[in-house]
Amino acid sequence: xxxxxxxxxxxxDAEINKKRELPLIWLLxxxxxxxxxxxxxxxxxxxxxxxxxxxxxxxxxxxxxxKIKYLDVEIGKVTDIAINKDMKTIDVxxxxxxxxxxxxxxxxxFWVVRPQIGLSGVTGLNTxxxxxxxxxxxxxxxxxxxxxxxxxxxxxxxxxxGKKFVLETTNIGSMGPGTPISFHGxxxxxxxxxxxxxNADKIKLTVFVNxxxxxxxxxxxxxxxxxxxxxxxxxxxFKLRTGPLSALLGGGIAFRTDPNDKAADIVPExxxxxxxxxxxxxxxxxxxxxxxxxxYFNESVRGLAIGAPVLLRGIPIGKVTGINLEIDVKTVDxxxxxxxxVEPDRIVMINKPANMTPKENIAHLVAKGLRAxxxxxxxxxxxxxxxxxxxxxxxxxxxxxxxxxxxxxxTPSAMNQIMNSAQAVLDKISKLPLETMTSEIxxxxxSLQGTSKAATKTLVTANGTLSTADKTLSxxxxxxxxxxxVLTTLEPGSTTQYELNQLLQELxxxxxxxxxxxxxxxxxxxxxxxxxxxx
Amino acid sequence: xxxxxxALMQGFIRCHDCGYLVKTADQLSACPRCDSHLHARRPNSxxxxxxxxxxxxxxxxxxxxxxxxxxxxxxxxxxxxxAGGIIELFNSGMVPIGLLVLxxxxxxxxxxxxxxxxxxxxxxFRWQINARKWTVMYRVIAFVGxxxxxxxxxxxxxxxxxxxxAVQIIAGPAATAFAAVVILTMFAAExxxxxxxxxxxxxx
Numbered sequence: 001x002x003x004x005x006x007x008x009x010x011x012x013d014a015e016i017n018k019k020r021e022l023p024l025i026w027l028l029x030x031x032x033x034x035x036x037x038x039x040x041x042x043x044x045x046x047x048x049x050x051x052x053x054x055x056x057x058x059x060x061x062x063x064x065x066x067k068i069k070y071l072d073v074e075i076g077k078v079t080d081i082a083i084n085k086d087m088k089t090i091d092v093x094x095x096x097x098x099x100x101x102x103x104x105x106x107x108x109x110f111w112v113v114r115p116q117i118g119l120s121g122v123t124g125l126n127t128x129x130x131x132x133x134x135x136x137x138x139x140x141x142x143x144x145x146x147x148x149x150x151x152x153x154x155x156x157x158x159x160x161x162g163k164k165f166v167l168e169t170t171n172i173g174s175m176g177p178g179t180p181i182s183f184h185g186x187x188x189x190x191x192x193x194x195x196x197x198x199n200a201d202k203i204k205l206t207v208f209v210n211x212x213x214x215x216x217x218x219x220x221x222x223x224x225x226x227x228x229x230x231x232x233x234x235x236x237x238f239k240l241r242t243g244p245l246s247a248l249l250g251g252g253i254a255f256r257t258d259p260n261d262k263a264a265d266i267v268p269e270x271x272x273x274x275x276x277x278x279x280x281x282x283x284x285x286x287x288x289x290x291x292x293x294x295x296y297f298n299e300s301v302r303g304l305a306i307g308a309p310v311l312l313r314g315i316p317i318g319k320v321t322g323i324n325l326e327i328d329v330k331t332v333d334x335x336x337x338x339x340x341x342v343e344p345d346r347i348v349m350i351n352k353p354a355n356m357t358p359k360e361n362i363a364h365l366v367a368k369g370l371r372a373x374x375x376x377x378x379x380x381x382x383x384x385x386x387x388x389x390x391x392x393x394x395x396x397x398x399x400x401x402x403x404x405x406x407x408x409x410x411t412p413s414a415m416n417q418i419m420n421s422a423q424a425v426l427d428k429i430s431k432l433p434l435e436t437m438t439s440e441i442x443x444x445x446x447s448l449q450g451t452s453k454a455a456t457k458t459l460v461t462a463n464g465t466l467s468t469a470d471k472t473l474s475x476x477x478x479x480x481x482x483x484x485x486v487l488t489t490l491e492p493g494s495t496t497q498y499e500l501n502q503l504l505q506e507l508x509x510x511x512x513x514x515x516x517x518x519x520x521x522x523x524x525x526x527x528x529x530x531x532x533x534x535x
Numbered sequence: 536x537x538x539x540x541x542a543l544m545q546g547f548i549r550c551h552d553c554g555y556l557v558k559t560a561d562q563l564s565a566c567p568r569c570d571s572h573l574h575a576r577r578p579n580s581x582x583x584x585x586x587x588x589x590x591x592x593x594x595x596x597x598x599x600x601x602x603x604x605x606x607x608x609x610x611x612x613x614x615x616x617x618a619g620g621i622i623e624l625f626n627s628g629m630v631p632i633g634l635l636v637l638x639x640x641x642x643x644x645x646x647x648x649x650x651x652x653x654x655x656x657x658x659x660f661r662w663q664i665n666a667r668k669w670t671v672m673y674r675v676i677a678f679v680g681x682x683x684x685x686x687x688x689x690x691x692x693x694x695x696x697x698x699x700x701a702v703q704i705i706a707g708p709a710a711t712a713f714a715a716v717v718i719l720t721m722f723a724a725e726x727x728x729x730x731x732x733x734x735x736x737x738x739x
Contacts, residue, residue, distance in 0.1 A: 025579070025586040026582075029586050033589075036593045
């Protein structure tokens with residue numbers, strides 16, 4: 001029985017198994033270790049830097065759910081939201097992916113993307129379902145881990161290619177960041193920002209034009225406000241120009257390249273341009289050479305505004321730049337010097353002698369009778385403009401000119417001339433001997449009165465005559481009524497008439513008998529003596 | 536007394552597959568009835584159990600620190616770890632379900648790992664213990680093993696059921712690790728020969 005206690009093969013069997021099984025079975029924990037080790041290593045190695053972003057509100061942000069995205073690619077996740085120490089803002093702690101650490105710099109911008117509905121479209125609609133996310137605009141710069149989140153998204157979300165330009169205007173209107181810029185109707189850029197110029201006389205708009213189109217911004221490129229409806233009436237009828245629909249609602253800017261500009265005229269970034277108020281204004285040619293003169297009008301300048309045109313036979317050659325009022329305290333003379341800016345380049349000179357300055361030219365024209373005159377531009381509004389024309393008879397009246405600009409002679413306006421003539425007529429009327437005329441008229445009236453009294457007497461007499469006539473008429477009336485009675489007795493059907501008829505018939509018979517007798521007597525006159533010849 | 540305590544001491548080996556008793560004196564390496572390999576105790580039981588247990592331990596770490604389930608809602612993921620899911624269940628008032636998940640997914644696997652570890656240590660260091668109670672513990676461990684797959688079953692059902700395009704449930708890396716932990720502990724329990732508990736007892 002003792003043999004059983006030490007089984008001889010047990011140990012041997014075990015030894016064989018040990019040699020065969022030991023490495024194989026221990027591969028399993030090795031694999032498990034490798035797998036879990038790799039998993040942990042991967043997670044740890046992917047773990048990027050932790051950043052803190054300061055936002056004014058945590059609206060829509062959720063711990064472990066809100067993502068940080070760049071170009072819709074997830075690059076981080078919010079891990080904690082806490083109130084900042086100042087108790088006014090919140091600190092969002094976010095865990096970024098490892099590769100994002102290179103662009104987390106001091107100029108990197110963060111903002112929260114929420115659904116937005118504006119005139120230019122609906123953005124962030126997907127966040128309605130998925131919740132808000134934090135967007136990032138990476139920039140190169142110094143390493144930074146604490147950021148200040150933006151309240152509103154930056155206008156340029158991506159580092160798009162293109163150029164920035166500055167537009168100068170005096171009225172911002174409905175434009176603002178995001179206002180589209182179109183080129184022949186193509187949307188090629190937008191307004192980034194605007195600011196008041198340092199001396200507050202104009203507004204500077206910073207605009208961005210996308211890459212392929214920025215080459216069309218050249219020296220003579222014109223920008224104009226392309227919003228709203230532009231209705232103009234011309235000799236060929238009404239013309240309606242409208243901008244794109246979004247520009248109608250939210251304003252827009254358009255630009256046009258001058259056909260004479262070459263590719264060499266492409267301007268560098270941040271070049272300032274003037275922003276015209278409308279398309280028509282932008283088509284006007286700008287003349288840089290101007291001549292300023294002063295005009296004195298001896299009449300009211302009501303309706304004449306700064307910027308009113310100066311027309312030479314209907315063609316604009318300048319504009320009014322200033323209207324002042326001067327009163328001489330001693331003599332109480334009121335003078336209204338009107339400053340006018342004339343662009344001489346608008347006029348094509350023919351037969352112009354060499355070395356003649358514009359001032360000499362003006363003096364020459366004035367000598368020939370060129371005068372300025374105020375004319376009514378619109379009967380409805382009473383707007384005035386300055387018209388230049390030749391009035392050879394008009395005299396040059398010099399004024400006490402303090403302005404320092406050469407004086408340009410004026411002539412009264414047509415309306416003023418009419419007024420003057422009317423005044424003369426009134427003067428003549430006032431000179432008439434009205435009083436003597438009145439007394440004579442008075443006398444005439446008195447005699448007329450006497451005449452009318454005599455006429456009254458005559459009329460009274462006539463009245464008596466008329467009453468006599470009345471009586472006569474009543475007796476006539478009576479006669480008439482008796483006649484009436486006689487006539488009624490003779491009416492048809494009355495006895496008198498019947499009797500009369502009978503009488504008349506008898507008379508007729510008598511007459512015919514008499515006629516027969518007379519005829520017989522004519523033929524046989526002897527019968528008077530012999531009697532009737534009985535045959 | 537000790538000499539008569541088991542079959543081996545009395546010169547018998549019981550075939551593991553068909554239960555045929557073979558005399559050790561015959562020095563047979565195969566069962567004469569079913570021709571399976573003859574061995575007095577499971578060969579390398581301790582080694583295999585230990586290896587499987589270590590594997591389970593290694594996988595138990597990622598199973599608990601990584602998300603087991605990712606609820607993908609409108610592109611925004613919402614990953615849950617096992618512990619996080621249980622806390623969320625408790626917070627939303629589903630205490631019974633939370634307890635069930637806690638027992639099935641955390642208590643059972645961890646107690647299983649500890650139990651098998653204790654069994655191994657006991658055999659290796661020849662601790663003098665109440666072998667009867669320890670055998671009961673082994674039986675419980677072997678029986679309860681398959682029931683800790685609850686989480687995995689739930690996730691595999693959810694992944695298929697909740698797939699609307701907008702809302703998706705994706706199994707996380709912890710699900711694989713957790714399933715591996717459960718399977719490996721089951722194998723470990725299977726490989727452990729409870730007779731080893733009795734072999735080392737002096738005071739039977």
